[in-house]
Amino acid sequence: MACPTPAAVRLRAVSAVYGPTTALRDVDADVPAGRVTALVGPNGSGKSTLLGVIAGIHPVASGAVHRAHAFRPALVVQRSAVPDTLPVTVRNTVAMGRWAHLGLRKRLATADRAIVDECMERLGITDLASRPLGSLSGGQRQRALLAQGLAQRSDVLLLDEPAASLDAEAQAMITKLLGEVCASGVTVIHATHDTGAALHADHRVRIEHGRVAVDDAPVSGLPVPASGP
Numbered sequence: 430m431a432c433p434t435p436a437a438v439r440l441r442a443v444s445a446v447y448g449p450t451t452a453l454r455d456v457d458a459d460v461p462a463g464r465v466t467a468l469v470g471p472n473g474s475g476k477s478t479l480l481g482v483i484a485g486i487h488p489v490a491s492g493a494v495h496r497a498h499a500f501r502p503a504l505v506v507q508r509s510a511v512p513d514t515l516p517v518t519v520r521n522t523v524a525m526g527r528w529a530h531l532g533l534r535k536r537l538a539t540a541d542r543a544i545v546d547e548c549m550e551r552l553g554i555t556d557l558a559s560r561p562l563g564s565l566s567g568g569q570r571q572r573a574l575l576a577q578g579l580a581q582r583s584d585v586l587l588l589d590e591p592a593a594s595l596d597a598e599a600q601a602m603i604t605k606l607l608g609e610v611c612a613s614g615v616t617v618i619h620a621t622h623d624t625g626a627a628l629h630a631d632h633r634v635r636i637e638h639g640r641v642a643v644d645d646a647p648v649s650g651l652p653v654p655a656s657g658p
């Protein structure tokens with residue numbers, strides 16, 4: 430059944446590869462604007478690759494990605510993708526989320542620092558601000574990466590297993606947070622193995638062997654206003 434929500438991202442016949450390995454094959458999907466979409470599927474099915482394609486950091490081998498928003502999506506990578514030895518504090522990690530907004534000025538303005546503070550507060554990591562990222566627990570590090578994603582203030586927030594390695598209370602906090610972010614008009618797409626988090630989403634896309642196996646809430650055929658970077 431078609432729902433009346435316009436698409437924030439529209440994928441048409443998208444394929445993506447790593448050398449000889451095909452990770453995505455002919456993916457068609459519409460991501461509803463201002464909603465939470467969960468990408469589900471087994472290990473190796475192509476969820477992270479799809480997030481990378483939508484983020485614009487993984488090239489498409491064929492097909493097209495149309496984005497309705499002018500800004501590059503914010504991508505929160507899996508914690509395991511960040512080296513333990515990265516010599517950076519929690520505050521600086523979150524501040525990196527503002528880098529794309531700095532332009533020619535090389536320093537954070539007062540408004541940028543306020544956003545960084547607010548995002549750390551929201552993720553409950555203010556007390557950890559001066560700690561090196563590599564000294565944190567997995568769950569604490571995941572929160573810092575999430576805060577960095579929020580600090581980007583993008584219209585589209587992509588998250589790769591944001592609740593992985595978090596305890597039950599923190600997982601519930603993330604689900605609530607994603608709902609709040611979405612309510613503020615942001616389109617959220619998250620890859621997850623958590624059935625509960627997937628059920629909380631407005632829209633679920635199941636990927637199997639690089640293909641869309643189930644798309645449970647297609648959006649309407651409204652045109653996408655502009656292509657992204």
Ligand SMILES: Nc1ncnc2c1ncn2[C@@H]1O[C@H](COP(=O)(O)OP(=O)(O)OP(=O)(O)O)[C@@H](O)[C@H]1O
Nearest residue numbers: 447450451452470471472473474475476477478479
């Ligand atoms: N850097 C890489 N080099 C080569 N092949 C890769 C690379 N990253 C992923 N792949 C392959 O691409 C396919 C899709 O992987 P992807 O990481 O997108 O799956 P996923 O659904 O996110 O998995 P998981 O749930 O384990 O995170 C898999 O076959 C994987 O082996």
